[in-house]
Amino acid sequence: MRGVSIIGVGITPFGVREESLVALGAIACRNALEDAGLAPEQIEAFFLGNFAGQAFVGQNHIAPMVAHATGLGAVPCTRLEGACASGGLAMRQGVLAVASGQVDFALIAGVEKMTSAETDETASILAAAGDVAVEASVGSTFPALFGLIARRHMHEHGTTREEIAHVAVKNHAHGKLNPNAHMQKDVTLPQVMDARPVADPLGLFDCSLISDGAAAVVLCPAETASAHHEKPVEVLASAQASDSPALSDKRDITTFYATQKAGEEAFSQAGLSREDVDLAEIHDCFTMAEIIALEDLGFFARGEGGRGAVEGMTKLGGAMPVNTSGGLKSKGHPVGATGVAQIHELTLQLRGEAGARQVPGAEVGLAHNLGGSGATCAVHILGATA
Amino acid sequence: MRGVSIIGVGITPFGVREESLVALGAIACRNALEDAGLAPEQIEAFFLGNFAGQAFVGQNHIAPMVAHATGLGAVPCTRLEGACASGGLAMRQGVLAVASGQVDFALIAGVEKMTSAETDETASILAAAGDVAVEASVGSTFPALFGLIARRHMHEHGTTREEIAHVAVKNHAHGKLNPNAHMQKDVTLPQVMDARPVADPLGLFDCSLISDGAAAVVLCPAETASAHHEKPVEVLASAQASDSPALSDKRDITTFYATQKAGEEAFSQAGLSREDVDLAEIHDCFTMAEIIALEDLGFFARGEGGRGAVEGMTKLGGAMPVNTSGGLKSKGHPVGATGVAQIHELTLQLRGEAGARQVPGAEVGLAHNLGGSGATCAVHILGATA
Numbered sequence: 001m002r003g004v005s006i007i008g009v010g011i012t013p014f015g016v017r018e019e020s021l022v023a024l025g026a027i028a029c030r031n032a033l034e035d036a037g038l039a040p041e042q043i044e045a046f047f048l049g050n051f052a053g054q055a056f057v058g059q060n061h062i063a064p065m066v067a068h069a070t071g072l073g074a075v076p077c078t079r080l081e082g083a084c085a086s087g088g089l090a091m092r093q094g095v096l097a098v099a100s101g102q103v104d105f106a107l108i109a110g111v112e113k114m115t116s117a118e119t120d121e122t123a124s125i126l127a128a129a130g131d132v133a134v135e136a137s138v139g140s141t142f143p144a145l146f147g148l149i150a151r152r153h154m155h156e157h158g159t160t161r162e163e164i165a166h167v168a169v170k171n172h173a174h175g176k177l178n179p180n181a182h183m184q185k186d187v188t189l190p191q192v193m194d195a196r197p198v199a200d201p202l203g204l205f206d207c208s209l210i211s212d213g214a215a216a217v218v219l220c221p222a223e224t225a226s227a228h229h230e231k232p233v234e235v236l237a238s239a240q241a242s243d244s245p246a247l248s249d250k251r252d253i254t255t256f257y258a259t260q261k262a263g264e265e266a267f268s269q270a271g272l273s274r275e276d277v278d279l280a281e282i283h284d285c286f287t288m289a290e291i292i293a294l295e296d297l298g299f300f301a302r303g304e305g306g307r308g309a310v311e312g313m314t315k316l317g318g319a320m321p322v323n324t325s326g327g328l329k330s331k332g333h334p335v336g337a338t339g340v341a342q343i344h345e346l347t348l349q350l351r352g353e354a355g356a357r358q359v360p361g362a363e364v365g366l367a368h369n370l371g372g373s374g375a376t377c378a379v380h381i382l383g384a385t386a
Numbered sequence: 387m388r389g390v391s392i393i394g395v396g397i398t399p400f401g402v403r404e405e406s407l408v409a410l411g412a413i414a415c416r417n418a419l420e421d422a423g424l425a426p427e428q429i430e431a432f433f434l435g436n437f438a439g440q441a442f443v444g445q446n447h448i449a450p451m452v453a454h455a456t457g458l459g460a461v462p463c464t465r466l467e468g469a470c471a472s473g474g475l476a477m478r479q480g481v482l483a484v485a486s487g488q489v490d491f492a493l494i495a496g497v498e499k500m501t502s503a504e505t506d507e508t509a510s511i512l513a514a515a516g517d518v519a520v521e522a523s524v525g526s527t528f529p530a531l532f533g534l535i536a537r538r539h540m541h542e543h544g545t546t547r548e549e550i551a552h553v554a555v556k557n558h559a560h561g562k563l564n565p566n567a568h569m570q571k572d573v574t575l576p577q578v579m580d581a582r583p584v585a586d587p588l589g590l591f592d593c594s595l596i597s598d599g600a601a602a603v604v605l606c607p608a609e610t611a612s613a614h615h616e617k618p619v620e621v622l623a624s625a626q627a628s629d630s631p632a633l634s635d636k637r638d639i640t641t642f643y644a645t646q647k648a649g650e651e652a653f654s655q656a657g658l659s660r661e662d663v664d665l666a667e668i669h670d671c672f673t674m675a676e677i678i679a680l681e682d683l684g685f686f687a688r689g690e691g692g693r694g695a696v697e698g699m700t701k702l703g704g705a706m707p708v709n710t711s712g713g714l715k716s717k718g719h720p721v722g723a724t725g726v727a728q729i730h731e732l733t734l735q736l737r738g739e740a741g742a743r744q745v746p747g748a749e750v751g752l753a754h755n756l757g758g759s760g761a762t763c764a765v766h767i768l769g770a771t772a
Contacts, residue, residue, distance in 0.1 A: 058514055059518045061631065061758050064629065064631050065517060068761075075627070078475050079467045080467075082463075083447035096482060101486075133445075242432075243450065371447060375447060376450055
């Protein structure tokens with residue numbers, strides 16, 4: 001299959017947005033098309049990540065709606081859903097469509113509108129990403145599941161509450177530099193440690209944000225990318241894996257097998273090692289999730305992931321900054337948009353256009369997008385043009 | 387890209403089923419794997435069509451759940467949603483995965499569990515497949531939209547109420563011969579004409595059924611298919627197109643542009659003409675929809691589609707039997723399963739295994755799967771092994 005490059009990206013500011021679900025998607029799509037210098041009619045396939053448009057705002061079947069609002073032609077419009085990894089799955093199907101030669105120009109978007117739902121509704125809508133029959137039906141919300149996971153990781157591997165809290169401090173410090181982030185403000189370690197408890201040991205600042213927002217990406221064959229953008233970004237790997245949805249079916253809840261598997265395949269596809277990665281966007285739906293992903297992807301040994309934020313390796317200025325966008329924690333987590341927004345951030349960084357949060361000389365970036373409590377994982381590796 | 391063949395199909399009986407959404411999907415998947423002679427571990431990618439698991443039964447993110455229940459490994463599990471065309475979209479992504487060389491063995495399934503919801507809920511869940519802001523919000527259910535379409539077709543093209551009703555009589559006569567159909571009984575022309583009105587001119591027997599059910603298909607490269615099944619069925623075309631979702635945005639509501647476009651592309655891919663098609667499964671969500679699709683696909687001139695059932699061309703024994711399975715009308719319409727169940731029926735027919743409803747000597751079959759009021763369309767053309 002042929003190489004694929006990113007020639008345009010677009011995003012909306014994340015947060016509480018007045019626009020409809022469909023309008024948000026179309027804004028991001030038009031921004032991405034403008035960045036790529038393409039007219040809507042040039043797009044040959046559209047892939048949209050969305051988790052729960054019907055549950056949040058009563059609208060299903062949104063791929064052709066966003067396409068119509070964007071001005072696309074009568075091209076295939078396909079919605080992908082893999083819980084919080086919906087955006088990553090959309091990206092992967094778009095990459096396959098171009099890599100296979102099926103189309104030359106593909107548009108990928110992710111969108112969610114969450115803030116218009118009631119808080120109680122939101123928790124139960126999100127809980128439907130897990131195995132409802134054995135988890136949500138007995139009261140397990142997602143914070144509860146990740147609280148169990150965090151406590152077990154502390155027990156098994158000696159991870160400390162402070163290490164977990166440092167992830168929040170770091171990601172808020174990054175998000176403060178991102179004009180599209182939902183919460184552009186610092187939080188301190190005591191604020192995180194002493195925050196209102198949500199699900200022991202996780203407190204309010206350990207949880208990602210309920211946000212509205214959308215992001216989009218335009219792909220074309222790598223061999224013609226330079227004709228469309230002066231700094232195309234190449235897709236070096238696009239991998240996806242799955243695991244059993246319920247925690248009770250997992251051998252070990254301190255690791256996500258789907259992340260391990262997708263990560264291994266991605267590094268194999270790219271022919272790169274962990275040391276080659278200059279920065280990563282990691283699915284920090286909860287602070288603990290970032291630590292586990294860093295271990296599962298092989299950046300840290302098991303039980304060592306907590307060192308990343310504490311010792312500064314994953315901070316801006318460190319060896320491999322993680323979540324320079326602010327992550328789900330500070331940038332926000334409009335579920336279906338998240339995986340595509342990760343690609344957006346990496347693309348800016350690899351072009352050298354990330355402003356105050358730029359990682360100097362960034363050449364290789366990794367995006368890790370997780371669905372449910374580890375049932376779905378998508379990993380992409382992107383490379384700057386030499 | 388390389389050729390792709392079907393080496394296994396599976397289905398559950400359609401109707402009111404006791405099993406859960408996930409269990410139904412897994413039954414169909416295991417049946418398809420058994421038919422293909424493959425172990426679950428041999429599958430390398432899984433694509434699932436589902437419309438509204440969250441709205442109907444409170445479970446989203448079901449692709450890894452069905453995969454886990456089927457015993458698949460940690461392979462990519464991807465849910466596709468395109469309203470009533472969700473199954474067709476899953477099939478198309480599976481075909482692309484194998485055609486491109488990404489994987490050798492792909493499993494495709496479609497599933498929906500609808501009968502446990504209340505009737506009022508069901509109408510509004512289905513209405514979310516249209517443009518809610520301009521249709522459902524002012525009371526337009528799907529029967530209402532297709533009632534408008536039917537009335538306009540009668541006005542513009544002289545289609546008669548009797549012609550529309552004949553589609554129901556025909557498809558019930560076919561479904562009576564399908565042991566997996568939801569309603570295995572004849573209806574008479576007077577029964578259809580005099581039935582309780584639903585949305586003028588459509589009555590109760592003009593509407594497809596609210597059903598539970600699942601279907602599945604196993605794909606592999608055409609070049610190795612004969613090693614796995616003695617009668618592999620080749621995928622000769624896999625096409626998809628979109629159109630504006632709201633009726634108010636369409637130039638003409640008596641035709642679906644997405645069907646025209648997907649149909650043209652499918653015939654072009656297959657290098658076949660309309661006369662080459664021996665039988666078709668057509669998306670008869672309402673009787674009128676079958677007539678429009680027959681026109682949009684080029685089997686009849688505009689305004690002539692009503693002749694198909696009346697004069698017998700589309701009946702078993704006619705020149706091109708349509709919906710030998712009973713169609714959505716009689717076999718039932720578990721939304722996400724429908725597009726995959728069409729492939730199941732064509733595969734049986736092209737293998738000569740359709741029992742009492744067998745089309746003698748069938749060599750080429752077409753499946754047409756429509757989402758919403760024409761916003762999404764998938765068309766597949768399948769061919770028997772020579």
